[in-house]
Amino acid sequence: xxxxxxxxxxxxxxxxxxxxxxxxxxxxxxxxxxxxxxxxxxxxxxxxxxxxxxxxxxxxxxxxxxxxxxxxxxxxxxxxxxxxxxxxxxxxxxxxxxxxxxxxxxxxxxxxxxxxxxxxxxxxxxxxxxxxxxxxxxxxxxxxxxxxxxxxxxxxxxxxxxxxxxxxxxxxxxxxxxxxxxxxxxxxxxxxxxxxxxxxxxxxxxxxxxxxxxxxxxxxxxxxxxxxxxxxxxxxxxxxxxxxxxxxxxxxxxxxxxxxxxxxxxxxxxxxxxxxxxxxxxxxxxxxx
Amino acid sequence: xxxxxxxxxxxxxxxxxxxxxxxxxxxxxxxxxxxxxxxxxxxxxxxxxxxxxxxxxxxxxxxxxxxxxxxxxxxxxxxxxxxxxxxxxxxxxxxxxxxxxxxxxxxxxxxxxxxxxxxxxxxxxxxxxxxxxxxxxxxxxxxxxxxxxxxxxxxxxxxxxxxxxxxxxxxxxxxxxxxxxxxxxxxxxxxxxxxxxxxxxxxxxxxxxxxxxxxxxxxxxxxxxxxxxxxxxxxxxxxxxxxxxxxxxxxxxxxxxxxxxxxxxxxxxxxxxxxxxxxxxxxxxxxxx
Numbered sequence: 395x396x397x398x399x400x401x402x403x404x405x406x407x408x409x410x411x412x413x414x415x416x417x418x419x420x421x422x423x424x425x426x427x428x429x430x431x432x433x434x435x436x437x438x439x440x441x442x443x444x445x446x447x448x449x450x451x452x453x454x455x456x457x458x459x460x461x462x463x464x465x466x467x468x469x470x471x472x473x474x475x476x477x478x479x480x481x482x483x484x485x486x487x488x489x490x491x492x493x494x495x496x497x498x499x500x501x502x503x504x505x506x507x508x509x510x511x512x513x514x515x516x517x518x519x520x521x522x523x524x525x526x527x528x529x530x531x532x533x534x535x536x537x538x539x540x541x542x543x544x545x546x547x548x549x550x551x552x553x554x555x556x557x558x559x560x561x562x563x564x565x566x567x568x569x570x571x572x573x574x575x576x577x578x579x580x581x582x583x584x585x586x587x588x589x590x591x592x593x594x595x596x597x598x599x600x601x602x603x604x605x606x607x608x609x610x611x612x613x614x615x616x617x618x619x620x621x622x623x624x625x626x627x628x629x630x631x632x633x634x635x636x637x638x639x640x641x642x643x644x645x646x647x648x649x650x651x652x653x654x655x656x657x658x659x660x661x662x663x664x665x666x667x668x669x670x671x672x673x674x675x676x677x678x679x680x681x682x683x
Numbered sequence: 684x685x686x687x688x689x690x691x692x693x694x695x696x697x698x699x700x701x702x703x704x705x706x707x708x709x710x711x712x713x714x715x716x717x718x719x720x721x722x723x724x725x726x727x728x729x730x731x732x733x734x735x736x737x738x739x740x741x742x743x744x745x746x747x748x749x750x751x752x753x754x755x756x757x758x759x760x761x762x763x764x765x766x767x768x769x770x771x772x773x774x775x776x777x778x779x780x781x782x783x784x785x786x787x788x789x790x791x792x793x794x795x796x797x798x799x800x801x802x803x804x805x806x807x808x809x810x811x812x813x814x815x816x817x818x819x820x821x822x823x824x825x826x827x828x829x830x831x832x833x834x835x836x837x838x839x840x841x842x843x844x845x846x847x848x849x850x851x852x853x854x855x856x857x858x859x860x861x862x863x864x865x866x867x868x869x870x871x872x873x874x875x876x877x878x879x880x881x882x883x884x885x886x887x888x889x890x891x892x893x894x895x896x897x898x899x900x901x902x903x904x905x906x907x908x909x910x911x912x913x914x915x916x917x918x919x920x921x922x923x924x925x926x927x928x929x930x931x932x933x934x935x936x937x938x939x940x941x942x943x944x945x946x947x948x949x950x951x952x953x954x955x956x957x958x959x960x961x962x963x964x965x966x967x968x969x970x971x972x
Contacts, residue, residue, distance in 0.1 A: 492877060515887075515891045515892060515893075516891065527887055527890060527891045529884075529887050531879075550887065550890050550891075552883060552886065552887050553883070554879055554880060554883040554884050554887065555878065555879045555880055555883070555884075556878070558877070559877070559878070559879045559880075559884075562873065562874060562877040562879045562884070563874065563879060563883075563884040563887055563888070565873065566870040566873050566874055566884055566885075566888060566893075567870075567887070567888050567891060567892075567893045569866065569869060569870060569873070570863075570866045570867065570870050570888060570893040570895075571892050571893045573862065573863075573865075573866040573939070574859075574862075574863060574866065574893070574895065576862075576939045577858065577859045577862040577863065577866075577939055577940075578859065580858060580937040580938075580939055580940050581855040581856075581858060581859050583935050583937065584851065584854065584855050584858070584926075584929065584930055584933060584935060584937060584940075585851060585852065585855055587933035587934060587935045588781060588847070588848070588851040588929065588932070588933045589844065589845070589848070590820075590843055590844045590848040590851045590852060591843060591844055591848075594841060594842070594843040594844070594852075595818075595843050595844075595848075595851070595852040595855055596855075597841065598804075598816055598818050598839065598841050598843065598852055598856070599852070599855060599856050599859055601816060601839050602804045602805065602816045602839075602856060602896070603804060603805075603856075603860050603896050603897065603900075604804075604855075604856045604859040604860045604863070604896070605895065605896040606859075606863065606894065606895035606896065606897075607891070607892050607893070607894040607895065608892065608895075611892075637873075640873065640877065641873055643877070644873060644876035644877045645876060645971075646872050646873060646876045646971045647970050647971055648869040648872065648873060648967070649869075649942055649946065649967075649970070650862070650865045650866055650869055650939065650942055650943070650946070651866075651869050651873075653938055653939055653942050654939070657938065657939070678937070678938075681936050681938070682934075682935045682936055
């Protein structure tokens with residue numbers, strides 16, 4: 395298949411390389427020449443603009459930092475709606491607001507372009523290994539057409555609803571992940587302040603109803619205060635902005651989510667933005683000293 | 684071994700029966716004659732007072748609703764400290780404040796009685812099946828002496844620190860469990876208010892970093908609004924009182940825990956005390972209608 399791939403960063407770079415390896419023709423675009431060179435080194439082609447990348451494509455994948463970049467790449471004069479062919483399948487794998495995803499889908503439909511929102515979880519490791527989880531919103535038929543491409547990138551590929559639904563599920567995922575980090579951080583602070591060995595304590599929690607993937611993967615590094623990313627606080631902070639926006643759009647109040655968002659904002663304000671999101675522990679500690 | 688068992692309720696009843704089945708002599712006491720009859724039916728003996736139950740015991744287990752009952756059974760004129768033999772091993776498996784556990788241990792030591800705090804998780808099912816998790820605080824030698832009894836009652840038996848440490852770990856467990864219920868409830872409300880199928884959405888979450896035992900066991904029943912207990916809101920509310928007290932004793936502020944405690948208090952205030960703690964979902968819904 396002819397695939398345009400826009401955004402070749404930490405996530406997009408290895409994802410595009412995996413598509414090349416699977417036999418697809420991949421024409422990439424990124425603002426960074428270095429990243430474009432890396433794609434060419436992996437067997438892909440480099441375009442000099444979004445317009446050039448999408449001109450011959452059947453499928454266009456975008457993997458961009460945030461809503462403004464997606465809007466520019468989709469709606470801009472050099473963009474995908476202006477230069478993509480009728481019938482083009484656009485898969486936005488960035489994490490953006492559900493409302494952005496719905497606007498993209500509506501505008502695309504006017505141009506005869508089919509749009510899916512398909513944010514991922516699984517991080518850099520999942521992007522490199524092709525083991526991402528992909529939550530897809532959009533037309534079920536378009537989802538089926540996208541599946542052969544998506545299975546190259548991930549192992550869990552789920553259609554969760556209409557346009558925007560993928561982003562809503564990603565938002566729900568991020569609120570739960572951020573919240574569990576906060577709860578585990580508070581548990582560690584309580585145990586240590588009470589003179590209890592946190593390793594022994596969290597081992598018990600991990601084996602019972604308090605158990606979670608976060609406890610399984612991160613309790614040892616959290617107790618040792620090792621916060622190399624992983625998934626950076628800066629990114630989780632951006633994602634909590636999307637969660638809060640999604641809740642406002644849906645018209646719901648989410649009290650725990652509000653506190654989680656503020657704690658992650660505090661982590662960033664305190665200068666921990668480039669640490670792993672498990673560094674939420676440092677915020678809970680700092681409240682207490 | 685000669686075991687006194689005080690408190691033969693939903694948890695204590697089946698635990699005492701399991702000890703009888705394992706070959707121990709169990710002399711039980713409870714304020715309810717009905718519960719005493721059940722123990723006798725299971726092959727145990729009924730005492731007419733705490734004093735009579737503990738008089739000949741090597742080991743005394745208490746499994747009581749809350750701190751006041753433990754204090755009465757331990758410190759009262761008919762109680763364990765007054766009537767237990769020197770060298771008696773007292774294992775309090777109730778969930779109470781860490782500070783209560785420390786006071787019990789100190790007073791016991793004066794009388795030559797050895798005290799462990801050993802709260803459990805795993806609920807009625809775990810009590811019946813002998814698959815509880817037991818978190819034990821106290822002297823390591825006393826813990827080793829208690830182990831042959833505890834292995835009859837549970838499958839995960841962990842010594843987590845000195846007197847009170849078992850209760851602190853139980854408190855940490857309850858704050859994490861309550862918090863995860865709250866987060867999952869908010870995720871469900873966000874998904875449904877956004878028009879996304881919560882089953883599909885939570886399936887994705889369960890398979891990734893947002894995954895937890897709560898999602899594994901309870902997401903289907905929560906989405907269907909099935910809240911038969913399980914573990915009742917009333918009990919989790921009592922436990923959050925212990926968590927908040929433990930945090931105060933340790934001198935730490937835990938912001939998420941504070942909100943979780945208030946949401947569970949709201950559940951009780953709204954009349955959901957006898958429902959399963961997953962009914963926290965009803966509180967998050969009620970905020971939004």
